[in-house]
Amino acid sequence: FVLSVTFQPLFLSRYLIICLPSTYILVIYLLTTYKGYVADISISVLATIMIFMLFIQATHPLSPVKEDYRSVVTYVTNHAGVEDIFVVSAPFITYPVEYYYKGKSRLVTFPHWERYSPYITFEAYTPDLISERMTEFSQIYRDVYLLLGYNQGYEEDIRLYMDTHYQRLHKETFSPGLTLYVYRLRYL
Numbered sequence: 072f073v074l075s076v077t078f079q080p081l082f083l084s085r086y087l088i089i090c091l092p093s094t095y096i097l098v099i100y101l102l103t104t105y106k107g108y109v110a111d112i113s114i115s116v117l118a119t120i121m122i123f124m125l126f127i128q129a130t131h132p133l134s135p136v137k138e139d140y141r142s143v144v145t146y147v148t149n150h151a152g153v154e155d156i157f158v159v160s161a162p163f164i165t166y167p168v169e170y171y172y173k174g175k176s177r178l179v180t181f182p183h184w185e186r187y188s189p190y191i192t193f194e195a196y197t198p199d200l201i202s203e204r205m206t207e208f209s210q211i212y213r214d215v216y217l218l219l220g221y222n223q224g225y226e227e228d229i230r231l232y233m234d235t236h237y238q239r240l241h242k243e244t245f246s247p248g249l250t251l252y253v254y255r256l257r258y259l
Contacts, residue, residue, distance in 0.1 A: 095121070098117065099114065099117065102114050102117065137246060137247075138164075138167065138220070138246050138248075138249050139245040139246040139249065140164075140167045140168055140170070140171055140245075140249070141171050142245045143168070143218060143245045143249065143251055144168060144171035144172045144174070145171075146243065146245075146251065147172070147174055147176065147216050147218075147251070148172065148173065148174035148175075150216075150253075151174055151175065151176040151214070151216050152175055152176065153175045153176065154212060154213040154214075155176045155212055155213055155214040155215070155216060156176055156177050156179060156208055156211075156212040156214075156215050156216070157172070157174065157176045157177065157178045157179070157215075157216045157218070158179055158180070158181050158208075158215055158216065158217045158218065159178065159179070159180050159181070159218045159220075160180065160181040160182075160217070160218065160219055160220070160223075160225075160226060160229060161180075161220060161221050161223045161226075162180040162181075162182065162183075162184035163221075164218070164220050164221065165178070165180050165184065168218065176216065177212075181201075181204060181217075181229070182194035182195065182196045182200060183204075196223075196224075196225050198228060198232075201228065201229055201232045201233075202232070202236075205232070205233070205236065205237070205256065208256055209256040209257050210257075212256055212257075213255070213256060213257060213258075214240065214253055214254065214255055214256060215233075215237075215253070215254050215256055216251060216252075216253050217229070217233065217251070217252045217253070217254065218249070218250075218251050218252075219249075219250050219251075219252065220248055220249045220250070221248055222248075230252065233252065233254050237254040237255060237256060238254060238255040239252060239253070239254055240253040240254060240255055241253040
């Protein structure tokens with residue numbers, strides 16, 4: 072962790088959040104092995120530091136929410152109708168989007184992620200896949216609300232394909248790395 076923060080990012084620290092409670096429990100256990108007032112003071116200092124860190128994270132203006140999914144979903148809910156489709160890429164950001172989304176448009180992932188089958192599978196990305204999906208979508212839907220987030224290596228390909236084949240109606244960046252594009256697939 073220290074190397075990652077100091078020199079070069081090796082991993083995203085949010086993936087280590089699952090380790091934090093067990094680390095706190097281990098540290099508290101080790102501190103309780105001390106005798107007398109040393110244990111009381113060290114546990115009190117640790118609890119104070121933990122509460123202070125939580126307070127800073129919750130109230131500090133320089134630690135805003137990194138991904139503003141709520142604003143994206145609010146925009147799509149207010150602007151998209153049943154004749155439109157809401158496409159989320161990369162598939163793993165579907166959960167935070169679904170948490171807020173109650174809109175009329177169908178919500179899908181690109182590449183397609185079959186979450187409800189017994190064997191959870193991702194559709195393998197290929198450059199031809201963009202053309203196939205958008206051709207399918209253009210036969211059914213009028214506009215596509217395309218949310219691109221977290222470059223998985225193909226987001227720029229998707230954007231370039233959409234820019235060269237369809238009319239872009241709107242672009243808005245809601246937070247760094249989270250951009251919504253609206254394209255006209257067909258005219259009704």
